Amino acid sequence: MTTTLARDAAPPDAAIRPRPSKWVWSWTGAGVFAVAALLLVVVGYLVAGISSGSVDWTALLTDASWSPPNAAYGGLAMIYGTAVVCALALILAVPVSWGAALALSEYLPPRVARPLRMCVELLAAVPSIVYGLIGIMVIRPVVAWIGDVPGGDSLLAAGIVLAVMITPTIVAVSVDALTAVPDRYREAAFSLGLTRREVIRSAVLPLARPGMRSAVLLGLARALGEAIAVFLVVGRADGRLPTSFDGFLHSLVHPGQTLTTKLAGPEPVLAGTSGPYFAALCGLGLVLLAFVAAATIWGTRGQKRGTSDKRAPAFRGAPRMRVERDRLAMGLRLGALLLPTALLLGMLALLVTRGSSAFNPSFWFTSATGAAGGGVRDQIVGTLLLIGTTGLIALPLGFGAGILIGVHASERVARLLQTLTIVLGGAPTILLGLAGFVILSSIMGWGRSWLAGAIVLVPVVIPVIALATSARVRSMPPELTESALSLGLTRAQFIRSVVVPYAWPATLTGLLLGLARAAGETAPLLFTATVFFGAPAFPSGVVESPVQALPTHIFTLSQDSGDPQAVTQAWGSAMVLVLITAVLLSAAVALRNRFEGERWTT
C-alpha cells in the first residue's frame, strides 16, 4: 500500500529535454543588428559622402543650375521634377485606386472580388523594368501625340508610368483598410434607410480613411524611390524650372530630371568617391532618402492610429436625388475598377503577343548571341544565382529580426525597430546600388560581381521577411504563450520551441515575396553586378565575377536599341522575368493561404 504511489527514483531522460538555446539570442540579435547596420550603411555612405567635400545646401536646394564642369551644383530642378512627377502620379492614381478599392470591397460580390483582388496584388509585384518598357513603347508615343511634341520623353510620361505602377499598391492597401471595417457599421447604417453611397460615406469611409490615406503615402514612397522606369521616359534634361503657369503646363510635356534619374545616370560613376561633385550627389541622395522616409513613416503611422478616428461626419441636410446620386457613385466606382482591369489585360496582351519568344523553349535554354540574338539562358541563371544568394543571406537575418520585433517585451523598442525596418524596406534601391558601388567596388576593391549584387539586394528582402514574421508572431494566440511559459520554458526555449515553428510559414511567404521583388530590381545591379558583354553563365570567381541578369538585360535592350529584333528580345525577356516573379508570388500566395500568413501587399 505504501509504495504504490512512489515514483521511479530515476530522473527523466535528460536527452529528450530541450537543450539550452543560447544561440537564439545571438541569432535574433544578429538579425536586428543587420537591419540597423544596413540602414546605417546607406545613411553613413551618404553622410560620409557629404562630409568628403563641402556641400552648399542653399544652392543644392534653391538653385536650378546643375553643371559639374562649371562647379554648379543646384538640385532644385531635380526636386521640382520629382515633385511634379509624384504629384502627377498621385493625381492620376488616387481617384481611380480609391474608386476601384470601393468597388472591390463594397459593390462586388466576394466571388468576383476575390480573384480581381488577387490580380491587383499580382500587378503590384510586376518588376518596374517592365513598366519602363511599356513606358517606352506605349506611353512615350501617346504623350508625343497628346502634347503635340516630338519624342514624348517628358515629366508627364514619367508621371503616367508611375501612376500605373502605384495604382495596384494603393488599391490593395485601401481594400485592406475597407475590409477591416466591421460589417455591423454597414448593417446599422443600411437599417437607417441610407443608400449604399450614403452608407459608404457616413459609416465606412470615416473608419477606413486613415488606412486609405496611408495607402496613398505608401504609393507615394514607391513613386519617390522608383528610378529605372522614370529614367527610361523622363528625358533627363537638367535645369528646367517654369516661371509661369503656362510655363508649368509647358514643362509637363517636355523632358525633365528627377532625383532618382540623376542618381541612376552616369554621374555617380564619374564623380569619384570624394570632392564637391560626389558630395553634391550624396546630398541629393540624402534629400531623396528624407522624402521617402517621411512618406513611409507618415504612411505607417496613419495606419497605426487606425480606426480610432471616429469623428462623426457633419450633418449636411437632406440631399436631393439620393437614388440618382447613388447610381452615379456606383457607376463611377465600378468604372474606376474597369481601368486597372483594362490595364492588366492590356499589359498581359502586350506581354503575351510581343514576348511570344518566351514560349519557345530554346529561348530559355540558349545563351545570347551578339546584342540582340539567341536566348536568355545566362541571364536566367544569373538572376537565379543572385536571388538564391540573396535569399540565403537574408533569410536568417530577416527571420531573427522579425522574431525579436515580434516577441520583444517593450512595445516602444519594438515599434522603433519596426519603423527602422519599414524605412529600410522603403529605401530607394538606387541608393542601395550606389552605396554598394562605392563601398564594395571602390573602397573594398571588388569588381562587379554576383556577390556584390546579392549583397545590395539583401536590404530589399530582409524587411519583407522581418515584417511578415513579426506580424505572424504578434498574431500568436495568447494561450500558446501562456501554456508555454507555465511549463517553465525559458524565454530562449520558448522562442525556439514555440515561436519559431509558429512563425516559420509566414517567414517563408515573406522570403518568397521579398525575392519576387528582388528578382525585378534593376538599379542596384547596374552598378554592382552586371556587364554589357562577356559574363559567363556561371561565375568562375567570387568578388570579381560579374553575371548577366534579366532586369539589366531588358534595361539595355529597351534603352539602347530601336531595331525590331532587340525589341522582341526585350519583350521576351520581360515575359520570362514576369513568369519567374509570378512563380515566386504564386508559391507565396499558396503558402499564405495554407498557413493564413499575413497579407503581403503592404
Added chain:
Amino acid sequence: MFSTKRRLAHLASTALVLASLATACADGKAGGSGALQVSGSTTVAPVAADAAEALKADGLDITVATQGGSAGGISQLAAGQIKIAMSSKPLADEDKAASPDTDFQSTQIGSDAVGIIVTKKVADAGVKNLTVDQVRDLFEGKITNWSVVGGPDLKVFVYDKEPGRGTREVLDKYIYGDKKAPAPPESDNFAIVGGNLETRNKLKSTPGSVAPLSTSFVEGHKDLAVVTLDGIAASPENIASGKYPMSRPLYFITDGKPEGTAKKFIDYVLTTKGQKLMTKHGYLTLKEIGK
C-alpha cells in the same frame, strides 16, 4: 528538428558572408583569377565585345561594360575596378590630375568621326551643311526651327549626350575649342541621351531631332542623315587627314603598360584580324589613318 536545421542554415550563411569578406580582403586590388574587365565607351564596346568573343576560343575570359561612357571607364580604371578602359576621347589633363597615382597608358586602336545627325526629312528639305555657328546655336537652343538654317518649318529637338560621353566632348571641342562648355540650355526641346544605340533609337523616333553621334552608327539607316560641317564631309580621307573637324581617335587605356591578358587582348585588336573589326563596325583602321 526545426531549430537544428535553422541553426545550420544560419551557420552556413554566416560562413558564406565571412568567407566572401575574407576572399575580398585577400584578393584586394591584386586582380585575382576573375575575368579581364573592360569598361567605358559605347562607341568602342562593339569592337571590344567582338574581340572578347574571338578570344574566348583561346580560353580568355573578358567582360565588357559600358556604364558611364568614356569618362566612366577612365574613372573606374583609376579606381582599380577594371583593367582596361575604352575611350572615344583622348585623356584630358583633368583626368590625369584627378588620379595622379594612375599611370595612364593609351593605345590607339583606330579612329572614328562624330557626325551631326539629322532626320532624313530635315536633310531632304535642304539641311545638308551646317556651320560651326549654326551647330552651336542649335545645341544652345537658340535655333528652334529648322527653317532658320534652310530646312523645313519644323521644330528642332536636340538630343545631347550625357556628361562624360566621348561623343559629347568631341562636339564641345568642335564648338567651343578649349573653352568650357556652358551649362545646358533652358530650352524645352532638349533631352539627354546616353549610349550610341539609345541616341540612334531616339533620333529615329523623333521628327526634327538632331544629335551628335558616331557616323558609323548611322550607316545603313536610311531615315537618318549626316550633314557636312563647314562643307567638309566625314569621308575616310577627311578623317585620316584631320580635315573633318569632329574626328576622334579610339583608345584602350591601361594603368601602366598592358601586361598578361590585357596585353593579349589589346594586341589582338591591333592585328590585321582585329583591325577588321574596326572596319566591320564602321570605324577607320590605324592603317587607313596612316598610323
